[in-house]
Amino acid sequence: MTNPALIGSAPDSWGVWNAEDPVQVPWQRFLDEVAQAGYTRIELGPYGYLPTDPKRLQDEIDQRGLTVTAGTIFEHLHRESGWDSTWNDVSAAAKLTAAMGAKHLVVIPEFWRDPVSGEVLEDQAMPDAQWATYAERMNELGRRIREEFGLQIQFHPHADTHVDTHANVERFLAETDPEHVSICLDTGHISYCEGDNLKLIQDYPERIGYAHLKQVDPKIMEKVRAEGLGFGEAVKLGAMCEPPQGIPPMPPVLEALAALDHVELFAIVEQDLYPCEPDVPLPIATRTLSYLQSCGPLR
Template identity: 25%
Template structure:
C-alpha cells in the first residue's frame, strides 16, 4: 500500500477565501512554517494567495520539496447564471496546476460558502426549510457535474466536492442527496471531518457510506462545547470560527482513531490535508500545526 501523505492548507494560517478584515502571513512564511511542522504538501489556497504563474508556482513549491494535492474552488452552484463563471475559474485553477506539474491534484469544488445570509447565520443548526428547492437541487448538481466533467476532459484532473458549513451542502442528508444526484464517475467527495460534525453529522458514518466517492480527505476537529455555545448565542459561522469551533486535532469530538483505522483497512493511499480554520491573525498557527502533525504521528501516519 502506498503511504498516506500528510499536507496542510493556507486556511490554517487564516488565508481564507472570504473577504475578511485582517492580514494573513504571506505564502513563503506559511510554507516555511508548514515545512518546519513536518508536512510534505500544501493545498493551493484561494487563487492569488500563491503565485499564479506556473513556473513561479512550481519553483516555490519545489523549493520546499512540497507537493500540491488540491485547490479549493468555490462556486455559487445553486444559481445557474454563476455556472459559466465558476467553470472558467475552475479551468483557470486546473490549468495552473497542470502547467506547474501538479497533474494529480484535485479541484476541491465547493459552494460559495458564506454568501447566503440564512445559511451563514445558522451554521451548525440548519433546518429543512433553509435548504435548496427541488429545482435548485437539480441546478446545483448539474453545475457540479458540468465543472467536474469539463475539468477532467480539458486537463485530466479529478474534482471532489467539499461539503462546508455556511453553504448549501452542510448536513449529512445534504451530502447524501448531492452524491445521489451527481455522476460518481466524475465527481468525488472531499470528506471534512470537522465540517461534518459541525453540521450535525458523524464523519465515521459518512466515510463508511460514501467511501467509494471519497477521493480526498480533510482532517479538522470540532469542539462541541463551542458548537453548543454557538447555538445558544445565535452566532454566525464566522463568530464560531473566531471562538475556536475548529480546535486542535485530538481536542474535539472527531474520532480520528476510528477514521484512521477505516482508511488503513480500506488501503486509502491518497492525501490527508490538515485544516484548522482560523480567521486572519488569529491564534498561533505554527504551534497548532506542530501539535496537529504530532497528533497524526501518534495515529500511525
C-alpha cells in the same frame, strides 16, 4: 489491506481565507513554516494567495521540498446564472493545479450567509427543482475539468452552504454521478453540522476521494447552535480546535480512511484559524502533525 493516508497541510491552517488580506500570514511565511513544521505536501489555498505563475510557484515549492496535492476554489452553480463565472474561476484554479502536477481540485459551494459577517445572503434551503439543476451542472463541471485538465473534482460539503448536514451530503451524493464527482470528506465540517464521519465513510466508500482533517470543540458548538451564529463567528470563538481537543476522534477516522480501496488518499490538515496572530499557526501545525502521526495510518 490498508493504504495509509498521505498527510499534508494547507494555507487554511495558517489563517488564510482570501487571496489578498492584510490580516493574513504572507505566502512566503506560510511556505517556510509549513515545511518547518514537517509537512511535505500542501494545497494551494485560495486562488491568488500563492503565486499564479506556474514556473515561479514551482520554484518556490521546490526550494522548500514541497509538492502540491490539490487546488481549492468556490463554485456557485446553484444560481441560475452561475455557470460562466464558476467556470472562469474553476478553470483558472484547475490550470494552475494541473501545472503543479496535482490530480485533485477541491470545489466548495458558495455560502448562503456571509462567512465573516454572518449576513444572510439567500435562503438556507435549496428547492427540489434547484437540486436537480445543481447536480446536472456539477456533473458537467466534473466531466469538463477531467477532460480539459486531467483533474478529479473533490466536492467539499461545508458549513453554512446548501450541502452541509449529513442528509444534504447524502442527497448530493444520490443526485450526482460517481464517475464525475467525488467528495472531500472534511471531518470538522461534518461534525460541525452534526453529521457522522464514520457512517459516511462506511456507506459511501467509493465516493470519498480526498479528506480534510480537523476537529470541532463541542462546548463552543453548543453556543454556536444555541445562538444561531454564522461560521465566521464560530471560527473566531475557536470552534475549529487543535486535535485531540475536539471531535471527531481521529484514530477511528484514520483507520476507516486507510481501509478504503484507494491507491492513494490525501488527508490534509485544515484548522480554520481566520483571523489569527501570525505566530499562532506554526506551533499548532507542528503539534498536530506529531499527534496525527501517533494515532493512525499516515505517511
